[in-house]
Amino acid sequence: xxxxxxxxxxxxxxxxxxxxxxxxxxxxxxxxxxxxxxxxxxxxxxxxxxxxxxxxxxxxxxxxxxxxxxxxxxxxxxxxxxxxxxxxxxxxxxxxxxxxxxxxxxxxxxxxxxxxxxxxxxxxxxxxxxxxxxxxxxxxxxxxxxxxxxxxxxxxxxxxxxxxxxxxxxxxxxxxxxxxxxxxxxxxxxxxxxxxxxxxxxxxxxxxxxxxx
Amino acid sequence: xxxxxxxxxxxxxxxxxxxxxxxxxxxxxxxxxxxxxxxxxxxxxxxxxxxxxxxxxxxxxxxxxxxxxxxxxxxxxxxxxxxxxxxxxxxxxxxxxxxxxxxxxxxxxxxxxxxxxxxxxxxxxxxxxxxxxxxxxxxxxxxxxxxxxxxxxxxxxxxxxxxxxxxxxxxxxxxxxxxxxxxxxxxxxxxxxxxxxxxxxxxxxxxxxxxxx
Numbered sequence: 001x002x003x004x005x006x007x008x009x010x011x012x013x014x015x016x017x018x019x020x021x022x023x024x025x026x027x028x029x030x031x032x033x034x035x036x037x038x039x040x041x042x043x044x045x046x047x048x049x050x051x052x053x054x055x056x057x058x059x060x061x062x063x064x065x066x067x068x069x070x071x072x073x074x075x076x077x078x079x080x081x082x083x084x085x086x087x088x089x090x091x092x093x094x095x096x097x098x099x100x101x102x103x104x105x106x107x108x109x110x111x112x113x114x115x116x117x118x119x120x121x122x123x124x125x126x127x128x129x130x131x132x133x134x135x136x137x138x139x140x141x142x143x144x145x146x147x148x149x150x151x152x153x154x155x156x157x158x159x160x161x162x163x164x165x166x167x168x169x170x171x172x173x174x175x176x177x178x179x180x181x182x183x184x185x186x187x188x189x190x191x192x193x194x195x196x197x198x199x200x201x202x203x204x205x206x207x208x209x210x211x212x213x
Numbered sequence: 214x215x216x217x218x219x220x221x222x223x224x225x226x227x228x229x230x231x232x233x234x235x236x237x238x239x240x241x242x243x244x245x246x247x248x249x250x251x252x253x254x255x256x257x258x259x260x261x262x263x264x265x266x267x268x269x270x271x272x273x274x275x276x277x278x279x280x281x282x283x284x285x286x287x288x289x290x291x292x293x294x295x296x297x298x299x300x301x302x303x304x305x306x307x308x309x310x311x312x313x314x315x316x317x318x319x320x321x322x323x324x325x326x327x328x329x330x331x332x333x334x335x336x337x338x339x340x341x342x343x344x345x346x347x348x349x350x351x352x353x354x355x356x357x358x359x360x361x362x363x364x365x366x367x368x369x370x371x372x373x374x375x376x377x378x379x380x381x382x383x384x385x386x387x388x389x390x391x392x393x394x395x396x397x398x399x400x401x402x403x404x405x406x407x408x409x410x411x412x413x414x415x416x417x418x419x420x421x422x423x424x425x426x
Contacts, residue, residue: 016236016393019263023229023366026260033262042266047239049246050232051266053255102394123394140398152394153236154370162400174403175413179423180229181315181336181365183404184397185353187375190387191396200388210392 003031003167006064006091008107009054010037010084012074015045016153017101018052021068024160027176028168036061038083046072046209058087065096066167070156071103071122073209079110088113097163099148101156103212108147109134117144122152123193124210154191157182216244216380219277219304221297221320222267223250225287228258229366230314231265234281237373240389241381249274251296259285259422271300278309279380283369284316284335286422292323301326310376312361314369316425321360322347330357335365336406337423367404370395 005025007018018035026033037043037054044051067088078084088111092098100108105121108114109132119134119142120126126136141159142149150159161182165173190196204210218238220231231248239246250256250267257264280301291297301324305311313321318334321327322345332347332355333339339349354372355362363372374395378386403409417423 014236015232019228019232022260022263023227026262033260035262047235047246049239049248050235051268053264053266055264123391140396151396152392154393154395154397157367158398158400165400170401171413174401174409175416177399177401177403178336178406178409178413179365179417179420180367181404182367182397182399183353183364183408184367184395184399185371186390186395186397187371187378188383188387188390190390191394193391195396196387196391200384200391203388204391207392 003028003066004061004064005031005033005066005068006061007033007035007068007070008037009035009043009052010074010078011043012046012072013043013070014072014102014153015050017070017072017104017156020154020156021101021160023180024157024164024176025066027179028164028172034061038081046074058083062090063094064091066163067091067095067098069100069104069107071101071106075103075107076212079107085111095146097146097148099150099159099163101150101159102152105129105149106212108149113147117147118142119144119147119149120151121149122210124205125212128212216241216279217274217277218244218246218279218281219274220246220248220281220283221250222248222256222265223287223291224256225259225285226256226283227285227315227366228263230283230285230317230369233367233369234314234373236393237370237377237389240392241377241385247274251294259287271296275303276307277304279376280304280308280311282313282317282320284314284319288316288320289425292320298324308359310359310361312363312372312376314363314372315365318342318362319425321362326360330360331355332357332360332362333364334362335423337418338425341425
């Protein structure tokens with residue numbers, strides 16, 4: 001049986017949250033990766049200029065081995081959709097790994113999957129995890145049993161490489177890393193609140209794009 | 214006038230080549246980002262599971278300030294499409310920056326834009342640059358005047374952050390880096406041919422997915 005991987009999409013997701021893990025996990029041998037949504041069709045990402053066509057419903061992939069839940073402003077609406085929460089709970093009951101990137105962890109929380117667990121999210125949403133009984137944790141990738149949460153947006157690439165090593169082995173994961181030439185050389189070093197200038201952190205904290213409830 | 218940014222898509226592109234720069238550049242203030250194709254409609258990425266809906270034709274964005282050309286196996290077909298090559302030549306004549314990620318540089322080369330220039334590409338495609346008069350260069354981001362080429366797949370994130378600093382300033386670029394929490398922590402260090410184990414490099418060299426002509 002191939003490894004069955006489902007990436008959940010919804011309107012106003014953040015594109016890279018989903019596409020980072022997609023680009024890594026699609027390199028796994030003996031796997032089937034599908035993009036699913038409560039309502040298949042065009043899902044527009046948060047900026048609006050990029051739209052992804054989703055062809056599979058949640059019912060098409062009821063029991064994936066790996067669940068990947070991206071975030072983005074649209075997670076707030078998705079969190080109110082019982083079809084999404086029911087699917088997450090049922091799929092998690094039999095999954096090998098249940099994972100999230102960015103504010104996707106709030107969706108896992110709303111489904112009741114983070115109760116009493118350490119978890120992470122986009123740095124602006126860490127506090128919002130508490131309402132779901134989770135313990136916010138400032139690490140890039142947090143593994144709690146089979147629940148794996150990753151920090152903001154680009155962290156899904158790191159998370160998925162770790163996951164690839166668990167699902168296959170380290171040689172496969174390293175081959176995928178070389179295939180996507182993931183040898184990061186950011187021109188600046190402001191990718192976390194600990195590293196960015198305080199005024200940049202404050203600028204983004206005040207940015208309504210990052211409001212989560 | 215907002216900064217006019219066009220990302221060129223085509224069938225069988227590599228998703229992260231386009232979505233990496235998309236997620237960075239969409240954060241620029243006073244900019245308009247559009248995804249364009251010779252034939253608008255659904256463009257299926259190389260793995261097949263992800264499909265992007267393109268709404269703008271090349272004629273809709275004839276003179277962007279910034280051109281971003283991703284790669285992927287589909288670039289070989291795109292390279293035979295005179296509509297694409299004509300658009301690239303005309304758009305480059307007035308662009309501020311003409312950029313590529315991964316084998317997107319072969320498209321720039323086919324349009325005649327790399328003649329006598331240092332350029333990079335996915336590491337498996339470096340030699341293929343020579344047929345277009347380019348000088349293959351193993352750097353992650355190569356700036357030659359207004360032509361900026363980036364290495365494989367994930368390098369587009371680094372390239373776009375550099376570009377954001379040129380188009381706006383370093384504060385904006387650093388704020389974008391923090392917004393996407395780009396503080397890379399790959400679990401392995403095999404993202405370049407210099408760092409990966411020789412057997413992994415050979416494995417991928419023999420992989421038909423990376424054949425370029």
